[in-house]
Amino acid sequence: MSADAVTRIKAKRTSSGRVAGGKQGLSRGSTIGLHVGLTILAILCLIPMLVVISTSFSSESDVKENGYPIIVRDFSLDAYEQLIGRSSRTIIDAYVDTVMVSGVGTFLSLFACSMAAYVLARRNFFLRTHLTFFIFFTMLFNGGLVPTYIVITQIYSLQDTFWVLVLPLVVVPWYILILRTFMQGISYELIESAKIDGASEFRIFGTIILPLAKPGLACIGLFILLRYWNSWFEAMLYINRSDWQTLQLMLIRMQQRVEAMFDENSLIQTNLRIVDIPSETLRMAMVVVAAGPMLIVFPFFQKYFVRGLTIGSVKG
Amino acid sequence: MSESLNEYPPLVAKRGRGMLRRRFRMQSELHIMALPVVLILILYNYIPMFGLVIAFKRLQVNLGILRSPWVGFQNFRFFFSSPDAWRVTRNTVGMNFLFIFTTNFSALILALAMNEVRRRGILKFYQTIYFLPYFLSWVVVGFMLYGMLNRFGLVNAFLTRTFGIEPIRFYDTPGYWPVILLLVRIWKGIGYASVVYYAGLMAIDPGFYEAARIDGATKFQEITKISIPLISPIIAMLIILAFGHVFRGDFGMFWHLPRLDRNGILKPTVDIIDTYVYNSLRIIGDIGIASAVNFYQAFVGLVLVLTVNRITRGISAEHALY
Numbered sequence: 001m002s003a004d005a006v007t008r009i010k011a012k013r014t015s016s017g018r019v020a021g022g023k024q025g026l027s028r029g030s031t032i033g034l035h036v037g038l039t040i041l042a043i044l045c046l047i048p049m050l051v052v053i054s055t056s057f058s059s060e061s062d063v064k065e066n067g068y069p070i071i072v073r074d075f076s077l078d079a080y081e082q083l084i085g086r087s088s089r090t091i092i093d094a095y096v097d098t099v100m101v102s103g104v105g106t107f108l109s110l111f112a113c114s115m116a117a118y119v120l121a122r123r124n125f126f127l128r129t130h131l132t133f134f135i136f137f138t139m140l141f142n143g144g145l146v147p148t149y150i151v152i153t154q155i156y157s158l159q160d161t162f163w164v165l166v167l168p169l170v171v172v173p174w175y176i177l178i179l180r181t182f183m184q185g186i187s188y189e190l191i192e193s194a195k196i197d198g199a200s201e202f203r204i205f206g207t208i209i210l211p212l213a214k215p216g217l218a219c220i221g222l223f224i225l226l227r228y229w230n231s232w233f234e235a236m237l238y239i240n241r242s243d244w245q246t247l248q249l250m251l252i253r254m255q256q257r258v259e260a261m262f263d264e265n266s267l268i269q270t271n272l273r274i275v276d277i278p279s280e281t282l283r284m285a286m287v288v289v290a291a292g293p294m295l296i297v298f299p300f301f302q303k304y305f306v307r308g309l310t311i312g313s314v315k316g
Numbered sequence: 317m318s319e320s321l322n323e324y325p326p327l328v329a330k331r332g333r334g335m336l337r338r339r340f341r342m343q344s345e346l347h348i349m350a351l352p353v354v355l356i357l358i359l360y361n362y363i364p365m366f367g368l369v370i371a372f373k374r375l376q377v378n379l380g381i382l383r384s385p386w387v388g389f390q391n392f393r394f395f396f397s398s399p400d401a402w403r404v405t406r407n408t409v410g411m412n413f414l415f416i417f418t419t420n421f422s423a424l425i426l427a428l429a430m431n432e433v434r435r436r437g438i439l440k441f442y443q444t445i446y447f448l449p450y451f452l453s454w455v456v457v458g459f460m461l462y463g464m465l466n467r468f469g470l471v472n473a474f475l476t477r478t479f480g481i482e483p484i485r486f487y488d489t490p491g492y493w494p495v496i497l498l499l500v501r502i503w504k505g506i507g508y509a510s511v512v513y514y515a516g517l518m519a520i521d522p523g524f525y526e527a528a529r530i531d532g533a534t535k536f537q538e539i540t541k542i543s544i545p546l547i548s549p550i551i552a553m554l555i556i557l558a559f560g561h562v563f564r565g566d567f568g569m570f571w572h573l574p575r576l577d578r579n580g581i582l583k584p585t586v587d588i589i590d591t592y593v594y595n596s597l598r599i600i601g602d603i604g605i606a607s608a609v610n611f612y613q614a615f616v617g618l619v620l621v622l623t624v625n626r627i628t629r630g631i632s633a634e635h636a637l638y
Contacts, residue, residue: 026432026535034432041426042445045503048460049448051470055463067473068463108352116353119346126339131350138361141618145593146603146610147367148360150381156359171356201345230453233568237598251455252572259578280468283459291456298451299444306443306511 049295056080056285063280079281083289090250091289098246102228105166109224112170114217117179118209123188139173149237159238165246168234169227175220178308182216183209219308222301229294247290254286371611375603391608400592404609408588411494412562415501419509420555422502424547427513428539446507454568461500461573490585493574497586500573512554516547553628560624563617565590589613 026034047070054069059076066073083091119125120132142148148168158164186209194204210217232248239249298305340347371391373384395401426446433439449457464470465486472483486492524542533541565588574582576591587595589609596606 030535031432034429035438038429038433038442042442045445045449045507047470048457048464048503051463052460063468067468067476068470070470112352112356115349119350122346125343125346127347131354135353135357138357140621141365141614142361143364143367144610144614145590146597146607147364147370149597150370150375150603151364151367152360154377154380155363167356168360171353171360176353201349205349226451230451230456232453232455248453248455251459255455255458255575256577259575284463287456287459291452294451295448299448302444302447305447305450 052284052287055281056288058281060279060281068280076281079279079285082279082282083285090245091247091286094245094247094250094290097244098229098248101162101165101231101246102225105169105228106221106225108166109170109172109228110217110221113172113176113220113224114179114210114213115205116171117176117183118205120176120180121183121186122191135171135173135176138171152238160241160244164238165231165234166228169231172224172227175223179213179216179220183213186212215307219304222298222304223308226294226298251286251290254283258283368607368611368614370603371607375607387604391604392612395605395608395612400587403584404587404589404592407585408565408590409562411497411588412558412565414494414498416555416558416562418498419502419505420551420558423506423509424513424544424551426506426510427517428543430510430514431517431543443507443511446510448507449504450508452504454566454572457500457504457569458572458575461496462575465496487575487579488581490582493582493585497569497573501569513547513550516550517543520546552631556624556628556631560621561617563589563613563620567591567594 050070051068054072055063056079057072057075057077058069059074059078062069062074062076116131116135120128120135122128125131152164152168153159158167190208191204194208199207230248232246232252235246235249236252239245245253367381370381370384372386372388373381374387374390375381376384379385430439430442433442452460462469465472467483467485471486475481476483484492486496520543524546525538528538528542567588567590570576570586570588570591571594574586576582576586576595590613593606593609593613596602596609
């Protein structure tokens with residue numbers, strides 16, 4: 001290796017902001033190629049989202065004439081004005097319901113999963129093997145849609161209630177196992193000494209375990225929150241009342257209305273007036289309103305998602 | 317995991333009933349803490365498992381599950397003698413295999429590329445963008461796809477303007493959909509999947525690369541002779557584990573993207589077991605067929621998971637699920 005190359009590598013190592021490591025750098029040409037490739041991929045990732053946002057801010061006539069835009073050609077707030085004027089109540093209600101479901105659900109789920117994880121992390125818990133199997137088995141096998149649907153609607157009669165959106169999602173075996181791994185890292189002496197001082201298990205859990213497991217809890221909490229916010233399956237399956245919906249269900253129902261309209265064989269077609277069809281721009285505005293907040297908030301917490309993934313994949 | 321479970325064998329068997337009761341009382345608080353999870357799993361997972369028997373019954377709502385009459389394999393005969401059985405099985409398994417290989421392959425390529433990015437800030441920037449679609453639900457993605465593919469959509473607008481051809485009726489043409497779903501799948505999952513591989517690449521000892529460089533290895537050789545061989549165990553394991561789930565499709569994706577709610581035209585290529593069960597249960601309202609197909613899926617799924625795990629344990633015990 002030439003002296004020139006050695007100094008080049010040394011310079012690379014010492015300059016700040018670079019990832020340390022023993023690998024050789026790319027040539028200038030390859031580096032440009034790499035970044036061009038990664039940038040094109042990034043643009044492809046963003047285009048579908050840009051189309052939705054741009055369409056929502058376009059005029060209906062422009063969309064009908066020139067197709068959906070990537071970048072707004074004819075700026076207009078018509079869709080949002082229509083949205084506020086016609087269905088603002090529906091949207092606010094849907095927001096409130098989604099926030100309620102996500103809030104209550106995330107709290108309950110994190111609480112239940114972390115307690116179970118703590119119990120599993122306690123090596124001297126005498127039913128540990130059984131409990132682990134009991135929880136883990138549900139990852140391998142489940143009854144499937146039909147028995148679950150029949151049990152929930154016929155035996156528990158939970159359809160059209162708030163709890164049917166919350167309870168079925170509370171326990172996530174995978175998250176319990178990740179939290180358990182996380183809590184096993186907490187030294188057992190700490191728990192032991194607290195016990196000698198006469199602390200109850202609840203106290204130990206509340207004052208020692210939870211604070212120490214905070215990074216793990218934050219990460220799993222975000223996964224759970226995302227799961228609740230984006231959940232639509234339970235709503236689509238169990239909610240039949242028309243006066244009550246979450247954001248995701250609102251989108252599903254809007255879609256069903258639109259399709260009913262265009263379905264040539266549909267008998268109900270004649271009963272629906274053409275003005276009831278949400279315009280192309282209005283539909284996209286609803287998507288922006290429903291999905292936007294999460295797209296703005298979650299990327300800030302991305303490092304937690306990445307961390308959760310790596311804990312899960314390395315130690316799972 | 318198997319070693320750690322055996323580290324503390326339950327003491328119950330050796331010491332008899334009195335000990336059991338005492339230990340139970342001693343750790344009563346721990347039992348209470350595990351109770352919420354146990355109760356919810358019983359209510360929403362274990363009790364429905366027993367509900368699988370309805371596949372062998374003719375469910376009558378007024379009689380309930382237990383007292384409805386048994387009909388043997390009638391529901392199954394009905395399903396397996398229809399052309400639907402082959403179609404939904406083929407679509408489910410075929411699409412899953414397609415997804416497994418292509419998503420893993422593309423995530424690997426992306427991770428290798430990201431591994432060459434030297435500046436942490438730029439890397440984070442790319443990663444954030446690739447991760448964005450992961451935060452969207454299939455319902456929302458369904459709308460986005462519609463924005464791309466409908467009559468006025470971006471793709472048709474582009475085709476009409478550049479080539480002057482008639483708009484393609486994507487939502488009426490089954491043939492396009494395996495490719496469309498595959499692309500959307502990669503788009504939505506690549507940020508997430510590449511993180512796993514990227515973490516694997518980061519864990520490789522830099523000494524290997526240094527040694528290779530001293531021996532005059534090229535960049536390409538570094539990738540093909542060091543990076544790929546060293547993370548291939550992770551790739552192999554992820555792929556094998558995924559085989560255990562090829563009988564279960566992603567309902568949200570196959571329902572909301574082709575808009576199966578009303579659009580039956582696309583069924584030849586996109587109807588999978590999960591959408592078929594939902595359709596039979598909630599739209600047609602035929603619980604008999606729905607429960608038979610549901611049982612078929614649960615049963616074959618279990619066999620697959622057990623087989624795959626047995627194979628995995630043979631190759632590498634630490635990666636086996638149990």
